[in-house]
Amino acid sequence: MTEVLTVNDANFEEMVLKASTPVLVDFWAPWCAPCKAVAPILDELAQEYEGKLGIARLNVDEEPVNASKYGISAIPTMLLFQQGQPVGQIVGFKPKAQLKKALDEMLT
Secondary structure (H helix, E strand, O other): OOEEOOOOOHHHHHHHOOOOOOOEEEEEOOOOOHHHHHHHHHHHHHHHHOOOOEEEEEEEOOHHHHHHOOOOOOOEEEEEEEEEEEEEEEOOOOOOHHHHHHHHHHHO
């Protein structure tokens, strides 16, 4: 079973930038209702994209360095990283079908 990883500023480079597969990072905060709504969808997508895509969460309140580095000004914001570079962005809550469509487009 593939789970959504929790990343922080200390392990971000190792877990996201040096990952062998693309990684979708969910920049979120515990007080954010849309963030809480998208979390179970990301859990499902982690299963569906197992082996093709990693999914990680970064709490912007506790880990501000990378949120600032990548210009995160609204949450939830999801950035797709491939080979250490951000290659796609999804801002705000999206239903599962929309998230899958966006991911499939970014991964091709």
